[in-house]
Amino acid sequence: MEVFRPAFTAATFARWLLLMAAWVLCTERHALTECLVVSGAAGVWEHSAFHRVFSRRRWDLDALARLWLAALVERLSARKLRLQFVIDDTLGTHKGPTVFGLGTHLDAVRSTRKRKTFTFGHVWVTCALVVTVPFSPRPFAIPLLFRLYRSKKECARHGGDYRTKTEQARELVELLLRWLPEASFDLLLDVSYTNRAVLRGLPSRVRVLGALTPERR
Structure with missing residues (x-):
């Protein structure tokens, strides 16, 4: 966690560090107040101070991602492994009148060819770094960057520019290119992302691995 310290003030980093540790230890519902109970902070510090870590945050999620990526690349470079990034979207179920950015989205996991299932929640477009570890034959994807997808209807209702x-x-991808100006890496893409919007003008140091439908070739 020390790698993230430069992105915070000293006071905010202390609170953020406590919340992250409590989030891992929490076995009940992962809510901020529950994390304070698990950590022992409840009754010692005011809850509002921890809520302000998010509601009035001045730290930037992309800045955290850049610090995290730099730390991971430093460790992977010692193993002389080619960097691999995967981009896909993931659906998280959420409800509530005060939750921002909710929408009705196709649930690809629960849908079949004959029946489409829709779920109310968030869709996140996510970029993760693929790594291998000694204790497992399977690779792991470590999330780095993400963007909340909002439908045209939701953007029109609550403001904001619609983006596919x-x-x-x-x-x-542009952030990766900027942060890794000399590195060669692989980009693993689902069929939904192997199109011109994502692939146009990529430098030769980026190798793309993904399925292409006939109309995309």
């Missing part, structure tokens, strides 16, 4: 998932994915 592929446009958001390209934004994440």
